[in-house]
Each structure stands twice: as C-alpha cells, then as structure tokens.
Amino acid sequence: MSVWRDLPGQERVVEQLKRAVSGSAMTHAWLMTGPPGSGRTNAARAFAAALECEQAAPEAKDCGECPACRTVLAGTHPDVSMVTTENVTYSIEDVRHLISTAHDRPATGRWRIIIVEDADRMTERTTNVLLKAIEEPPPHTVWILCAPSPADVLVTIRSRCRNITLRIPDNADVAELLVRRDGLTPAQAEFAARVSQGHIGVARRLARDEGARQRREDIVNTPFRATNIANAMAAAAHFVEIATAEATASVEERSQADEAALRETFGLSPEESIPRQLRTEFKRLADAAKRRGRRGTTDSIDRALIDLTTFFRDVLTIQLGTGQELVNAHLAPQLTQYANATNPGHSVAAIDHIGTARERIAGNVSPQVAIEALMAAIIVSPRSTTPRSSASPRLTAPRPSAAR
Numbered sequence: 085m086s087v088w089r090d091l092p093g094q095e096r097v098v099e100q101l102k103r104a105v106s107g108s109a110m111t112h113a114w115l116m117t118g119p120p121g122s123g124r125t126n127a128a129r130a131f132a133a134a135l136e137c138e139q140a141a142p143e144a145k146d147c148g149e150c151p152a153c154r155t156v157l158a159g160t161h162p163d164v165s166m167v168t169t170e171n172v173t174y175s176i177e178d179v180r181h182l183i184s185t186a187h188d189r190p191a192t193g194r195w196r197i198i199i200v201e202d203a204d205r206m207t208e209r210t211t212n213v214l215l216k217a218i219e220e221p222p223p224h225t226v227w228i229l230c231a232p233s234p235a236d237v238l239v240t241i242r243s244r245c246r247n248i249t250l251r252i253p254d255n256a257d258v259a260e261l262l263v264r265r266d267g268l269t270p271a272q273a274e275f276a277a278r279v280s281q282g283h284i285g286v287a288r289r290l291a292r293d294e295g296a297r298q299r300r301e302d303i304v305n306t307p308f309r310a311t312n313i314a315n316a317m318a319a320a321a322h323f324v325e326i327a328t329a330e331a332t333a334s335v336e337e338r339s340q341a342d343e344a345a346l347r348e349t350f351g352l353s354p355e356e357s358i359p360r361q362l363r364t365e366f367k368r369l370a371d372a373a374k375r376r377g378r379r380g381t382t383d384s385i386d387r388a389l390i391d392l393t394t395f396f397r398d399v400l401t402i403q404l405g406t407g408q409e410l411v412n413a414h415l416a417p418q419l420t421q422y423a424n425a426t427n428p429g430h431s432v433a434a435i436d437h438i439g440t441a442r443e444r445i446a447g448n449v450s451p452q453v454a455i456e457a458l459m460a461a462i463i464v465s466p467r468s469t470t471p472r473s474s475a476s477p478r479l480t481a482p483r484p485s486a487a488r
Contacts, residue, residue, distance in 0.1 A: 086148050090126050097248055111246045123253070132226075133148070136153070136197070163190040166201070173210070182217075186227070201230050258287055305415075306392060306459070313460060317459065317460075320459040323392075323459070324452050328451075346365065
C-alpha cells in the first residue's frame with residue numbers, strides 16, 4: 085500500500101516526488117501549488133511520509149506500511165509538523181515558532197519536515213520573517229509550503245523553492261478513490277465527484293452528509309428565486325444564512341470543546357464561575373473563536389459562490405450547445421428552462437458578477453451587502469433579459485434533491 089494512494093490523477097507529480105525521495109532531485113524547500121481540491125496537503129503529507137519511510141532501498145521508500153509512514157499519514161510523527169492557521173492570516177509569532185522548530189534535530193527520522201498549509205495567508209511582513217529560514221535551512225530540515233498558485237506567494241519565497249504543480253483530478257479518478265477508500269457506492273461517488281468538480285474533500289463531505297447536499301441544492305437553486313428586486317433581496321438573505329449556518333455550527337462546537345478542555349485543565353466544573361485570575365485565558369480562547377468564526381464564514385460563503393457558478397456554467401453550456409457534461413445534471417430540465425429564458429450574455433455577466441462578489445468579500449465587504457448586489461445583478465424577468473425564443477417560459481424553483 086503506497087503513500088501515494090490518495091493522490092488520484094497526479095501521476096506526473098508522484099514521479100517528481102519519487103525522484104526527490106530517491107536522492108536524485110532533493111532540495112530543502114518545496115512549494116506545492118494547485119487549485120482548491122487538487123490535493124496539495126495530501127501530496128505534502130505523502131511526500132513527508134516517503135522521506136521518513138524506514139525502507140532501506142531508495143525505490144521502496146513509499147511503502148505506506150512501516151511505523152514512520154503510518155504515523156506521518158496519521159499526523160502523529162514527532163519529526164513532521166503540519167501547520168495551519170484558523171485566523172485570516174498567519175501571525176509573525178506563528179512563523180517565529182516554526183523557525184525555532186526547524187532548528188531542532190530530528191527525534192527519530194532522517195528529516196525535520198515542516199508543512200505549511202495555506203502559505204498564501206502570510207502577509208508580506210510575515211513572509212519576510214520566514215525568508216531567512218527558507219534561504220539557509222539547517223541540513224536536516226525540509227520546508228513544504230502549500231498555496232493555490234505560485235503568484236500567491238512572494239517572489240522572494242517562490243524563487244527559493246522548487247515548485248510542484250498539481251491539477252484538479254478527473255471526476256472518474258475522484259469517484260474511484262471514494263469507492264475504494266470510503267466505501268461509497270459507484271452512484272454516490274459519481275454524483276459527489278461531479279457536483280464537487282473534482283474537489284476530493286468536498287466530494288467526500290457531500291457523499292456522506294445529507295445536510296451538506298441539501299445546503300448545496302439550496303445554493304444552486306438561488307437564481308430561480310431572483311425574479312424581482314424583492315425576491316432577489318430575500319434570496320440574498322437566504323443564501324448568506326445557508327452559507328454561514330454550517331460554519332457557525334462548526335465554530336460553536338469547537339469553542340464548546342475548547343472551553344470544556346480548558347475548564348478541565350484548571351479543575352473547573354462546567355457550571356462553576358471563572359475566577360478573576362483565569363479570565364484572561366478564557367478571553368484569549370473566546371478571541372480565537374471569533375477569529376476562527378470570521379475565517380470559517382468567509383470560506384463557507386466563498387465555497388457557496390463557487391457552487392453558484394456551476395449553475396451559470398451549466399446554463400451557458402446549454403445555450404451554446406457545447407455538449408459538455410453538466411455539473412448539475414440532475415437539474416437539467418430546470419436549467420434548460422432557465423437557459424431558454426435568458427441568453428449567453430446574461431450567463432457570462434452572471435459569472436463575472438459572482439467573481440466580483442468573491443473579491444469584495446475577500447476585501448472585507450459585508451457578505452450580506454456583496455450578495456445582495458450579486459442577486460440584484462442576476463435578476464431574470466421578461467423585461468430584463470432577451471429570450472432565445474419568442475415565448476419566455478415562467479421560471480419556477482425546483483424542489484431540492486439529494487444524491488441517490
């Protein structure tokens with residue numbers, strides 16, 4: 085069982101990393117890039133496992149069975165640090181801690197490996213602190229940074245890293261992985277792979293969580309509700325409510341668990357009031373939860389906007405008659421109706437408006453305001469669109485459907 089087994093469709097990347105593990109192309113700083121869902125973190129973890137593998141033969145250093153491979157893949161190896169942030173950006177203190185860790189000698193393995201997820205979340209000041217460590221790392225240290233694209237990392241950093249570019253895997257590759265690894269039926273796996281557009285993590289969640297499928301259906305059906313300005317504003321409110329509900333629930337659950345753990349550490353019962361001398365610790369915990377909530381909400385809304393884009397991508401596919409497979413094939417009749425009531429120009433403009441909304445929210449514009457502007461821009465009525473046929477069919481919102 086190879087450490088590369090969970091990297092579907094990345095044969096070229098696997099070959100590059102295998103050569104590095106064998107010693108023919110090794111370097112001490114790597115930049116893993118690829119679109120969300122391409123498996124950047126999985127590739128970094130698999131690479132770390134192969135580097136720490138206990139097999140003697142260079143060509144066998146990806147067994148996936150030895151204690152080193154298993155602990156790296158499980159996230160418990162003492163020499164491999166998987167670093168992420170629940171805040172909007174990494175702090176300088178976070179990076180200084182990483183640099184200190186990088187100078188520690190390996191405890192059991194050959195390498196001290198530091199994997200930094202979402203390296204694009206580093207500000208310029210923070211990245212400059214990291215630069216020296218990347219430029220002159222200790223001989224036993226390997227840095228692996230993960231980001232959507234090389235352009236998302238400062239040129240001073242990417243020029244000192246070897247870039248590995250992953251691609252979005254084919255739906256068939258993702259479906260095969262879900263069947264093999266997660267025990268899904270072929271039908272469940274095919275549906276999840278298609279509507280997630282090859283995003284492995286999202287596909288797995290959609291296949292297993294009926295609530296997640298229902299929320300996605302509500303999001304994708306939003307354009308059917310935007311038939312006038314009043315309906316568009318209601319649709320915007322519903323959109324934000326759906327997109328933030330999951331993030332809010334997750335943050336609250338995590339916050340309650342963190343507070344319970346902190347109370348246990350200080351010997352406080354669940355009902356006991358917090359002593360004055362400990363309030364600073366609990367306030368720090370609450371502040372972290374707020375930052376985590378802001379990031380979770382932003383990420384959730386951004387993912388919902390990506391799902392909404394698939395609606396107009398499908399409509400445009402129908403309007404242009406390209407014959408490409410629809411992402412939302414289960415909504416084909418309703419999508420065809422919408423396509424006949426609008427024109428390709430409207431579909432292209434809607435996709436542009438969604439991109440603008442994503443940029444505004446990333447720039448700290450209120451999500452409610454950004455989504456209201458988006459919904460107002462995509463209103464469909466006989467007066468605001470040019471139908472492709474002489475009769476504009478009446479648009480009706482279909483009932484949401486779950487994966488079969």
